[in-house]
Amino acid sequence: MIPPEFDYHAAGSVDEAIGLLTGNPGEAKVLAGGQSLIPLMKLRLASPKVLVDISRIADLSYIQEKGDWLVIGAATKVNDLNDSKLVGSSYPLLADAAAHIADPLVRNMGTVGGNVCHGDPGNDLPACMVALGAQYVVRGPKGNRTVPASDFYQDTFVTALDPSEILTEVQIPKAQPGTGGAYLKMERKVGDFAIAAVAVQLSVDAKGTVTRAGIALTNVGPTVLNAPKAAASLLKKKPSDADLLAAGKLAAEAAQPTSDLRGPADFKRGVVQTLTQRAATLAWSRAGGQR
Numbered sequence: 001m002i003p004p005e006f007d008y009h010a011a012g013s014v015d016e017a018i019g020l021l022t023g024n025p026g027e028a029k030v031l032a033g034g035q036s037l038i039p040l041m042k043l044r045l046a047s048p049k050v051l052v053d054i055s056r057i058a059d060l061s062y063i064q065e066k067g068d069w070l071v072i073g074a075a076t077k078v079n080d081l082n083d084s085k086l087v088g089s090s091y092p093l094l095a096d097a098a099a100h101i102a103d104p105l106v107r108n109m110g111t112v113g114g115n116v117c118h119g120d121p122g123n124d125l126p127a128c129m130v131a132l133g134a135q136y137v138v139r140g141p142k143g144n145r146t147v148p149a150s151d152f153y154q155d156t157f158v159t160a161l162d163p164s165e166i167l168t169e170v171q172i173p174k175a176q177p178g179t180g181g182a183y184l185k186m187e188r189k190v191g192d193f194a195i196a197a198v199a200v201q202l203s204v205d206a207k208g209t210v211t212r213a214g215i216a217l218t219n220v221g222p223t224v225l226n227a228p229k230a231a232a233s234l235l236k237k238k239p240s241d242a243d244l245l246a247a248g249k250l251a252a253e254a255a256q257p258t259s260d261l262r263g264p265a266d267f268k269r270g271v272v273q274t275l276t277q278r279a280a281t282l283a284w285s286r287a288g289g290q291r
Helices: 014-023 037-042 078-083 085-090 092-098 104-109 112-117 125-132 228-232 241-254 265-287
Strands: 007-010 028-031 050-053 063-066 069-073 135-140 143-148 153-155 166-173 179-187 194-204 210-218
Touching: 014 028, 014 050, 014 135, 014 166, 028 037, 063 085, 069 085, 069 112, 078 085, 078 092, 078 104, 078 112, 085 092, 092 125, 092 179, 092 194, 112 125, 112 166, 125 166, 125 179, 125 194, 125 210, 179 265, 194 265, 210 228, 210 241, 210 265, 228 241, 241 265
Parallel strands: 007 050, 028 050
Antiparallel strands: 063 069, 069 166, 135 143, 135 166, 179 194, 194 210
């Protein structure tokens, strides 16, 4: 299908983009990679009168460690995560997810910022950001503000981002010795949205005891779901099979799946339970835990 008529503006800076959004209140949308927005427009599920393209703003594309954070520019391509040696060596949770997002074409065009701020419960990176304890830097007419990823997602396609604001940077706590993560996803076919997926990030001490845990769920609710009870159940433990089973059950209880073409709700809860056990086991091993 052909999308409705719209005006197109290629912003040369973040301030210019914000000015265009402010000058067209409620009628403008930000375009980065377009891999989520354009299909919605073609289906007439979104009909913005103005598109503000930020893909040419060079200052929004980078991956680097800075101070206590891994910082990722909002216009960074998803495939740049795959190509990054830093991500591959120190942030396995991100590497896992990036490798399983859609297909090479989408990964080469889609952006990290677009993936995390679209608000689609089926997108893979939001759960990773919640599990990692990430925060988002957004800029609007009044300047910058920072929003924890765990507070950013409010409902399906609804986030804490105001219409006149742009997400400029994702900040993830810098990897330290004794940290590890994993993202496991069940899908009907390669490149599909997840039937269910689980992100787990763990920190362990020298004895392998879990000192910090984050668990989040993809595509089993109206938006990405945090599973704090499941995460808390692993703290101060060297996770045994029984501990992992308990964490999986708590994650399944946090899930809010609905029955659809990808399977009945009870099946999806079972998938969440199993993936949580497996992802937590892998994350603990990557963090340096040993049985």
